[in-house]
Amino acid sequence: MSLPPTDLLQRFGVSAPELVAETARAKVWRVRRGSGAWAALKYYPAGHMGNEASGLDYLERCEGAVAVRVFERSADAVLMEWLEGPSLGDLARAKGAEAADHGVTDVAARLCATRISGAGLLPVSTVMSPLRDASFTSPEAQDAQGVARACLDQLQCGVGVDVALHGDLHHDNIIQTAQGLRAFDAKGLVGPRAYELANAFRHPRGCRAHAADPQVIRRRAMMWGRVAGCTAREQLHWAIAKLLLSMLWSGQEALDDRMLLRHMLRVAKSGLQI
Incomplete structure (x- = not known):
């Protein structure tokens, strides 16, 4: 199973990664935050988010209002609220x-x-x-x-x-x-x-x-x-x-x-x- 870079887990203070999605651009793991709650960790191996950065800007500005909450982000990764349920x-x-x-x-x-x-x-x-x-x-x-x-x-x-x-x-x-x-x-x-x-x-x-x-x-x-x-x-x-x-x-x-x-x-x- 693909694991995130160790420094990435340390950077966001998360653990117990489980790979849930992978594309040519990014990988997503379900992880545990320090509080024990689940979160989604998305990592961009290219070192940047490309045209997805604008979407994260928008979600951050929503501040959780009817949208997934963004906890933290860096140039190559973002930690977001884990959404459980059917689409x-x-x-x-x-x-x-x-x-x-x-x-x-x-x-x-x-x-x-x-x-x-x-x-x-x-x-x-x-x-x-x-x-x-x-x-x-x-x-x-x-x-x-x-x-x-x-x-x-x-x-x-x-x-x-x-x-x-x-x-x-x-x-x-x-x-x-x-x-x-x-x-x-x-x-x-x-x-x-x-x-x-x-x-x-x-x-x-x-x-x-x-x-x-x-x-x-x-x-x-x-x-x-x-x-x-x-x-x-x-x-x-x-x-x-x-x-x-x-x-x-x-x-x-x-x-x-x-x-x-x-x-x-x-x-x-x-x-x-x-």
Whole structure:
């Protein structure tokens, strides 16, 4: 079993490491703090956190309000609260996604109500800028480019108020703990509030039939638009732009993404204004 460097355990005053996750970028251990409580120790062997640093900045500023608590961090590691429980994605896959949608809504609303500084966080305009010159082949993606460019123009013109955002808030990044719902794995962005739940439209994983249901798309646009303080149509436009960006990042225009995009575009064109 992979163990963390000894000096890392000493640095954070933790013990009894159990490896729970490993990616090309980082390793995560469940560890014991001095008090005996469990915590999560995430280590970046490259010596830096890369683009994950902005997400940790955001989580630190939340100070535990509906999000995982950050205890300590250094250039190459972070010690966080250990979250025990199923994700909303797990609950959706086991019991149905509608109730999980309401859980996402609740967390987003509570985060929106928390005053968090956006200083130094990654701008949404930077994240979405690759869409400006992107080229797509499928009819759905090409149709969505007009919507995405309108969102980019809005960013460029500075329309609306920019706020601190989790940046990747969706069902599989929210855990149902004994103490309530907690968000984690933030990107730490600053931009329009309608971006916050844009990625949630294609989640939870494994529930694509639910996500592609036009009635669900409409309901989500209305519900999440109210959280963002915008119209349902504007909220859905940001979701379309984010899905297009995800397709660009993946390097493919997968059939299920194209199907979801097609349904989202149809709902957006149906006079959705609420």
